[in-house]
Amino acid sequence: MKSWRDLVVMLLLAVGTAMAASFLPGDESTVAVDPALENNAKKDTIETAPVKKLYGIPVASYEVHSGKVRRNENLADLLLPFGLSIQEIYKISLLSDTLIDELKIKPGNSFSFFKITDTTSVATTSYFVYEKDPLNYVRIGIEPDSIWAKNGKKPIETRLQFATGTIETSLWESMRDNEENPMLAVELSEIFAWSIDFFGVQKGDQYKVIYEESYVDNQSIGIQKIRGAWFYHNGTDFWGIPFEQNGERSFFDEKGNSLKKAFLKAPLRFSRISSGFSHSRLHPVLKIRRPHHGVDYAAPTGTPVHTVGDGVVSRKGYQKSGGGNYVTIKHNSVYSTTYMHLSRFGKGIKQGVYVKQGEIIGYVGSTGLATGPHLDFRFYKNGSAVNPLRVEAPPVEPVEEKNRTAYLVVRAFTMQALKLM
Numbered sequence: 392m393k394s395w396r397d398l399v400v401m402l403l404l405a406v407g408t409a410m411a412a413s414f415l416p417g418d419e420s421t422v423a424v425d426p427a428l429e430n431n432a433k434k435d436t437i438e439t440a441p442v443k444k445l446y447g448i449p450v451a452s453y454e455v456h457s458g459k460v461r462r463n464e465n466l467a468d469l470l471l472p473f474g475l476s477i478q479e480i481y482k483i484s485l486l487s488d489t490l491i492d493e494l495k496i497k498p499g500n501s502f503s504f505f506k507i508t509d510t511t512s513v514a515t516t517s518y519f520v521y522e523k524d525p526l527n528y529v530r531i532g533i534e535p536d537s538i539w540a541k542n543g544k545k546p547i548e549t550r551l552q553f554a555t556g557t558i559e560t561s562l563w564e565s566m567r568d569n570e571e572n573p574m575l576a577v578e579l580s581e582i583f584a585w586s587i588d589f590f591g592v593q594k595g596d597q598y599k600v601i602y603e604e605s606y607v608d609n610q611s612i613g614i615q616k617i618r619g620a621w622f623y624h625n626g627t628d629f630w631g632i633p634f635e636q637n638g639e640r641s642f643f644d645e646k647g648n649s650l651k652k653a654f655l656k657a658p659l660r661f662s663r664i665s666s667g668f669s670h671s672r673l674h675p676v677l678k679i680r681r682p683h684h685g686v687d688y689a690a691p692t693g694t695p696v697h698t699v700g701d702g703v704v705s706r707k708g709y710q711k712s713g714g715g716n717y718v719t720i721k722h723n724s725v726y727s728t729t730y731m732h733l734s735r736f737g738k739g740i741k742q743g744v745y746v747k748q749g750e751i752i753g754y755v756g757s758t759g760l761a762t763g764p765h766l767d768f769r770f771y772k773n774g775s776a777v778n779p780l781r782v783e784a785p786p787v788e789p790v791e792e793k794n795r796t797a798y799l800v801v802r803a804f805t806m807q808a809l810k811l812m
Contacts, residue, residue, distance in 0.1 A: 457504075460500050465493065481766070518530060530540070558593070685769035689764070698730075704720055737751040738751075
C-alpha cells in the first residue's frame, strides 16, 4: 500500500503532465522523489562505470588535498605547501577579482589542490579550487607555462519537501520545533500576507506546505518554490494554489481569486501588537487619556517597515511632540497610511516619490513621544482614521476566464495533495 507521500508525489507528477508550463520547475535543477517510485519505471540498461569527477576535474591522475582556510591565511599560505613558486602565486593573485579576490578569502571556506602524482599520466595541469560559498567555486589551472581560471557551480539537488504542524506559540517556533526550515515561515507569511495577520496567529492554528528546497553537498541553500499551501486560522481555511498567468507565477485561493490584495495586513514581518486602535487610551508618556487612532507594533529598533500598498509619499517629516519621524503615503483618492516613530527613513524616500507594495519606507525606532521602539501605524479612509485590523482590501486580478480550465486542473491536484498530508 502506498504511503501518503507516494500519493502526493503522484498527484504532483500528474499536475506536471497536465500543466508543466504553469506548475513544475523550469530551471535545470532536478526534483528528487522517492527512489522506489522511479525504480518501478526504470528499464534495463547497459551501465558503464562513470568517470569520477570533482569540481569537473577527473581525479584518477591526481592526489587531492582538501582543507579549510584558517584564520589569517592568505593565498601564499594555501599554495606554498604544494610546491608552487612565488612567481606562480603572484600570477594567480593578478587574476580578475571576479575569479578570485585575495582580500575576500574567508576563514572556514574550503579549498582543494589537485597534484599530479603519476609522471606517466597524460595530465599536465595541476588545479587549485577555492569555494567562495557553498554553491560557487573558482577552478584555477596551473600549467608549466600559463595560469588560467574559471568560475563554476556545484551540482544542485532540488528536493520535494513536506511540512505540517499545529501552532502552540508562533509559526516560527512551530517550524523550529518540527525541525523544518524556519525560512518556510517567512515564505508562508508572504503568500498569505494579504489574508492573515501573522501577528494574531492563535494556538491551534494549523498549516500544510509542499515546497522545493535546494541542496548542495546535502546542505540546504534555500527554499526555491512553494508547490501548494494551506493555513487554518480563526476557524477559516486559507488555500494557496500556485498558478502561472500571463507569464507571472502567483498564488490564488480555491475560488480563483488572487491572494494579493490592495493592502498588506501589516507593515512589519513577525512582531507583536502592543496597543490597539482606541478612542480613549491612557498615553504611556503623557499619562492622560486621549484617542489612539492606530495600531502599535512592538519591534526592535532598525526593524524594516514596509508600505502596505502602492502609492505616493505625500508627507515626510518630524513631529517632536508626537510621532517623531513619520511617513504618510497616499494610495488613491480614498485611502492613505501613516508610519510613525521611525528611527530613520528608507533609501530614496521623499515627498512625491512613488512606492510599491512591500517596499521599505523606514525603520522602527522611538523618536517623538515614545517609551520604547515601536511602529505606530495609522490607516485613513476618506481622511478619517479607521482600525487597520478591520480593513478588508479587495483582491487584485483573479484567474482569467481563458485560463479557468487550466487553473481548475492545478487546483484539484494541489488541494488533494495537501489534504492527503
